[in-house]
Structure formats: structure tokens, C-alpha cells
Amino acid sequence: MAIVSSGSKKSSSYNLNGKTRLLDPKRLEEDTKKRKDDSLRPQSLNEFVGQSDLKEVLSISVKAALSRKEALDHVLLYGPPGLGKTTMALVLARELGVQCRITSAPALERPRDIIGLLLNLKSHELLFVDEIHRLTKVAQELLYPALEDFRLDLTVGKGTTARTREIDLPRFTFIGATTSPASISSPLRDRFGITHRLNFYQLDDLQKIIQRAADLLELKLSTEGSMEIARRCRGTPRIANRLLRRVRDFATVQENIQIVDKDVVNESLKLHQVDECGLDQTDRRFLSFIVEAHDNGPVGLETLAAALGEESSTLETVVEPFLLQIGFLKRTPRGRIVTSAAIDHLHFDKSTRMPS
Numbered sequence: 336m337a338i339v340s341s342g343s344k345k346s347s348s349y350n351l352n353g354k355t356r357l358l359d360p361k362r363l364e365e366d367t368k369k370r371k372d373d374s375l376r377p378q379s380l381n382e383f384v385g386q387s388d389l390k391e392v393l394s395i396s397v398k399a400a401l402s403r404k405e406a407l408d409h410v411l412l413y414g415p416p417g418l419g420k421t422t423m424a425l426v427l428a429r430e431l432g433v434q435c436r437i438t439s440a441p442a443l444e445r446p447r448d449i450i451g452l453l454l455n456l457k458s459h460e461l462l463f464v465d466e467i468h469r470l471t472k473v474a475q476e477l478l479y480p481a482l483e484d485f486r487l488d489l490t491v492g493k494g495t496t497a498r499t500r501e502i503d504l505p506r507f508t509f510i511g512a513t514t515s516p517a518s519i520s521s522p523l524r525d526r527f528g529i530t531h532r533l534n535f536y537q538l539d540d541l542q543k544i545i546q547r548a549a550d551l552l553e554l555k556l557s558t559e560g561s562m563e564i565a566r567r568c569r570g571t572p573r574i575a576n577r578l579l580r581r582v583r584d585f586a587t588v589q590e591n592i593q594i595v596d597k598d599v600v601n602e603s604l605k606l607h608q609v610d611e612c613g614l615d616q617t618d619r620r621f622l623s624f625i626v627e628a629h630d631n632g633p634v635g636l637e638t639l640a641a642a643l644g645e646e647s648s649t650l651e652t653v654v655e656p657f658l659l660q661i662g663f664l665k666r667t668p669r670g671r672i673v674t675s676a677a678i679d680h681l682h683f684d685k686s687t688r689m690p691s
């Protein structure tokens with residue numbers, strides 16, 4: 336099965352003082368290098384670790400579509416970056432025995448981009464569009480009849496001579512992915528037959544993903560070593576694979592390492608300032624700012640973004656979800672509050688609110 340990639344899927348990874356962030360769950364250049372990224376992707380629903388509810392729903396739909404010889408219903412996958420939305424689209428294409436065309440909303444800015452893609456689709460093929468909350472209004476309006484009735488409505492000519500031409504499209508499956516489902520217009524949301532959230536992964540699932548990737552990379556990794564990476568990867572397979580590569584680099588340049596154990600993992604991740612909960616300097620700056628400058632909060636998102644020099648959308652979709660998930664941060668109507676668990680972790684003295 337060939338994968339047809341259209342446009343750039345590279346997201347705007349953000350930088351910390353000019354450096355790329357190791358724990359950024361968004362796709363970085365290293366992850367997009369085809370050889371590296373694709374070699375670690377699971378190839379079938381069986382190989383896809385975790386997300387059992389999603390897998391159950393999709394495997395039933397795949398079996399039904401195959402037995403009825405129909406296209407799979409349109410699928411909307413949402414959740415933080417790096418959890419396997421693109422991977423799932425590729426797995427589905429494999430299971431269905433069809434091609435998957437991959438693109439992202441920013442690459443579909445001009446109407447002709449999306450028209451070209453739709454006209455080139457073949458029967459039952461998958462069209463994966465990442466970041467669909469960023470689709471332009473024109474692109475969305477072209478998509479509505481395409482998704483609903485497999486029809487493209489084109490306006491030919493201008494002014495009084497303008498006419499609408501309808502072109503039939505083959506039955507295809509649209510897979511939309513987003514980190515921000517609330518930003519999708521309801522007419523677009525309503526056109527998906529299956530809508531599912533991807534959640535952060537549990538430790539045992541992460542360990543399986545890491546062990547499998549280590550085998551593929553021909554790295555001898557102990558069980559404790561893989562558990563240590565699992566603990567520090569923020570519940571995110573993309574980060575797990577990235578940390579694993581850094582550990583492998585470290586092990587390669589050390590002499591006499593037969594097996595990568597917990598100590599080797601600890602030492603190499605210490606170099607990258609990734610702590611035992613998976614927090615890096617960005618997280619620590621974020622939490623420390625709320626504790627030190629705002630007496631634990633509440634602090635508004637815009638204030639935090641301005642103070643830390645980050646986009647508020649980046650803080651909201653990349654930094655905060657994991658801190659909320661592990662109970663280090665709370666969102667209230669008046670702003671963000673740091674919890675006492677985070678204060679303990681950061682070794683802040685609770686009375687002075689300064690590092691002890």
C-alpha cells in the first residue's frame with residue numbers, strides 16, 4: 336500500500352530560547368524523516384498498542400465496510416499531538432487494502448488544493464487531513480457536499496454568468512484529525528460517522544511501545560530501562576520514541592554498554608533535563624512563574640503566554656494537557672492554578688513559595 340503525502344505536514348514546533356524542545360509532542364523535523372518515523376509505526380490494528388475503545392470501534396467498522404464492499408464511514412480523531420492519529424489512519428488504510436493520502440489543513444489554503452485532492456481520489460481511498468480546525472471557510476464549504484453526497488460543487492465563471500457545476504466523486508473516507516475539536520464548525524463535525532478521542536497512554540502500554548521500538552532499532556533495553564522512559568514521556572508515543580533515540584545515542588558513545596538499563600536511561604535523560612515525571616524546562620518555567628510571580632494563581636492564559644514568550648494556543652494544546660492530566664495544574668474560570676503536588680515536585684517551600 337502506498338502512502339501519498341500531499342503538502343507539508345510539518346507543524347510549527349516551538350522553540351525554547353532557540354532550541355527545539357525534546358518533549359514537544361508535535362512533529363519535529365527528526366520525526367518527519369520518513370525512514371525514522373515510519374519504521375516505528377505499527378502496521379496493523381493488532382500492532383497498534385493501547386486505545387482499546389477506539390480500536391474496538393474501528394475494527395468493527397472496518398470488518399463491516401469490507402464485508403459490504405463499501406467505503407468506511409468518515410472518522411474524526413481528536414486529542415493531543417503525538418498519540419497516534421496519523422498512525423491510526425495509515426493502519427486503517429492497510430486494513431482496508433487502500434491508499435491513504437495525507438495532508439494538513441494549512442496545505443489546503445487555496446481552493447484548487449482541495450479540489451485537486453478530491454478529484455484524484457479513487458474509490459474507497461482514505462483522505463487524512465491533519466489540523467482540520469484550521470481549514471479555511473472555502474475549503475470547508477467545498478468539503479460539505481463532498482463528505483455528505485460525494486459531490487463537488489464548483490462555481491464556473493463570474494458575476495451574472497456564474498454557474499454551478501456538479502462533479503460526482505468516488506465514495507471515499509475522510510479522516511480528520513485535530514487537537515482542538517471545539518474549534519471545528521458544527522456542520523463539519525456532523526459529517527463524521529465516527530468521532531473518537533485519543534487519550535494519553537498508560538505506563539504498561541508505553542512500555543510495550545518502547546520495547547517494540549527498541550527491538551526495531553536493535554537496541555538492547557532492559558525492562559526497567561523501558562519503564563523509566565515510559566515514566567518520562569508524558570503518556571505520548573511520539574515523545575517515547577524520541578527519548579528512546581536520545582538514549583540510544585548516549586549508549587552508542589559510551590563504552591562497554593551491553594544492555595541499556597535504568598541507570599543508563601537516567602543518565603542520558605538527565606543530560607536533556609527531562610525529570611522523573613517527564614517535565615522539562617518549559618514546564619518548570621510555566622509552573623514556577625505561576626507559583627513565584629502570582630502566588631500560585633489564578634493566572635490568565637494570555638498573561639502566561641506574554642510572560643513566557645509563547646503562543647497561548649501552544650501553551651493550551653502542548654504544555655497544559657499533560658500538566659492537567661498528572662494533576663499539577665488546575666483550570667478555573669479565573670485562570671490557572673498550580674496544585675500542591677506540583678509544588679512538592681518542584682521542591683518549593685510552601686510558606687515562602689521559593690525553591691527550597
Ligand code: ADP
Pocket residue numbers: 372373375376377382383384385415416417418419420421422423512544572573576
Ligand atoms: P499524531 O498524528 O496523533 O500527532 P502520530 O500518529 O504521528 O501522532 O504518532 C507519532 C509516533 O508515535 C508514530 O511515528 C508512531 O511511531 C508512534 N505511535 C503512535 N501511536 C502508537 C501506538 N499506538 N503504538 C505504537 N506506536 C505508536
